[in-house]
Amino acid sequence: MILSDKRILEEIDKGTIIIEPFKRECLGTNSYDVHLGKYLATYKSRVLDAKAHNEIEHFEIPKDGYILHPGTLYLGVTLEYTETHAHVPFLEGKSSTGRLGIDIHATAGKGDVGFCNTWTLEISVAQPVKIYAGMPIGQLIYFAVEGNIETMYNTKGNAKYNNKTTRPVESMMWKNKF
Numbered sequence: 078m079i080l081s082d083k084r085i086l087e088e089i090d091k092g093t094i095i096i097e098p099f100k101r102e103c104l105g106t107n108s109y110d111v112h113l114g115k116y117l118a119t120y121k122s123r124v125l126d127a128k129a130h131n132e133i134e135h136f137e138i139p140k141d142g143y144i145l146h147p148g149t150l151y152l153g154v155t156l157e158y159t160e161t162h163a164h165v166p167f168l169e170g171k172s173s174t175g176r177l178g179i180d181i182h183a184t185a186g187k188g189d190v191g192f193c194n195t196w197t198l199e200i201s202v203a204q205p206v207k208i209y210a211g212m213p214i215g216q217l218i219y220f221a222v223e224g225n226i227e228t229m230y231n232t233k234g235n236a237k238y239n240n241k242t243t244r245p246v247e248s249m250m251w252k253n254k255f
């Protein structure tokens with residue numbers, strides 16, 4: 078079940094959902110609109126290695142915007158810092174960003190119960206498009222969990238993306254044993 082606007086507000090009152098900054102007008106019928114933070118990043122190497130720590134370079138989106146091009150993976154970040162302690166948060170795109178040919182995640186839209194951070198966006202575009210810091214970029218939806226949770230994301234030994242940051246975070250696949 079997806080939480081309604083009223084339920085999201087109740088959970089925020091209880092502290093089980095935190096969205097910072099929170100603006101009432103960003104709350105939709107059953108979702109919350111999130112915005113593009115000012116930092117983007119790209120990988121230093123053109124060829125990535127799933128076993129290696131692929132380093133990224135961060136840069137700021139200029140005030141008058143930045144043009145994204147097809148063929149490059151851009152890592153972005155939400156302006157909003159979120160905590161979700163009792164539900165499963167999902168990051169989804171918006172129809173308005175989709176209609177501009179902007180994808181905001183490459184396969185990974187699910188969050189974990191206990192995830193406490195800004196969200197890294199895996200951005201790719203269908204054609205050149207200028208983007209701006211602060212523009213609406215996606216929406217969070219929240220699912221109720223069935224059953225008790227044994228291991229919260231924030232206490233899991235291998236939770237890789239819970240270190241608080243305002244910048245996009247590169248793949249930590251290299252920490253997986255395979």
Ligand SMILES: Nc1ccn([C@H]2C[C@H](O)[C@@H](COP(=O)(O)OP(=O)(O)OP(=O)(O)O)O2)c(=O)n1
Binds near residue numbers: 168188195197235
């Ligand atoms: N586009 C996305 C998708 C997810 N997340 C965050 C929320 C998740 O709680 C966390 C971890 O996501 P996954 O479980 O999909 O990632 P991994 O399985 O690779 O990492 P881990 O081993 O830490 O679970 O990353 C994010 O910042 N940006």
